Amino acid sequence: MSGKNTIGVWHIRALRRARREKSFNNLALILTILLVLLVVFPIWWIFRSSLMNNAELFAWPPSLYPKKWLFSNYLTALKYFPFWRYFANTMTIIVPSVIAGTTTAVFCGYAFARLRFPGKKIIFSLCVGSMLLPNMVTLIPLYIMWTGGFRIVDSYLPLILPYLCGGGAFNIFLIRQFIRTVPRELDEAAFIDGAGYWTILTRIIVPAIKPAMIVVALLLFIFLWNDLLQQTIYIHSTQKFTIAIGLIQFKGSLYTDWAMLMCATCMSFLPGLVFYLIGQKYFVEGIVLTGMKN
Secondary structure (H helix, E strand, O other): OHHHHHHHHHHHHHHHHHHHHHHHHHHHHHHHHHHHHHHHHHHHHHHHHHOOOHHHHOOOOOOOOOOOOOOHHHHHHHHHOOHHHHHHHHHHHHHHHHHHHHHHHHHHHHHHHHOOOOOHHHHHHHHHHHHHOOHHHHHHHHHHHHHHHOOOOOOOHHHHHHHHOOOOHHHHHHHHHHHOOOOHHHHHHHHHOOOOHHHHHHHHHHHHOHHHHHHHHHHHHHHHHOOHHHHHHHOOOHHHOOHHHHHHHHOOOOOOOHHHHHHHHHHHHHHHHHHHHHHHHHHHHHHHHOOOOO
8 A cells, every 4th residue: 555655646747747837948949039029020110111101100109000901112211222233232242241251260270170280379368358459459450451552442352351261259169169069089090091281171170160150251251241330330332332331321310201211221121131041050059069168
């Protein structure tokens, strides 16, 4: 009888534990849904505003959805907001910068993770420490260098050339940490077979760190897409305006058609959203795996 009672007690405890876990999971699900709604709501508000006229846009109390879905607003906005020209100009900066930044970040990360050379720890410490340096500190010296020293004015080059130098300290650190998760035994086996550093990098390291490379590419894309400050400093011609600059210029100083502005805003963040959705699997994988090995 005592054995049956013991089994009964454990069964009751197991049921209570299962109920608690189920309640906790349901609560976590509800909180997750609420957080998702908080994140998505501003995007929905912009999209919903882009499909209204100005009278409905300023009506009180505001409506969560348009009474009439005015998709024609986007056609009207394209007449005054040259999205495709701005998009082409933006990609002229982003494509070479992302390719160069990701490639050089891999080279630098591989050097810090695998190679031995004098001053390696000091150089890496300076590289990581530079992340603490505010961008505003280097903004004026860089502007003087590009415009005064190299005489480069109204050009995309000051926005592209810096990414030939490692793609940023954080990206180098990210790649380096990810490479350190790749077993060194693979390198040693390749060395025994006669492979050099270049072969090891291209045949072993790069295939193993594709998620990290995609993370770096995504981070560079998002940063460059939203980099209004530097684009405003180095780009002056209307024909060279990017989407970030064009969106600011689209807002008039005396009168603003807010419905058209919301259309332009939706068009401006849509390419970045699509690019992220394509690489989100690798983005999450790269963030989770990076830093597992110190």
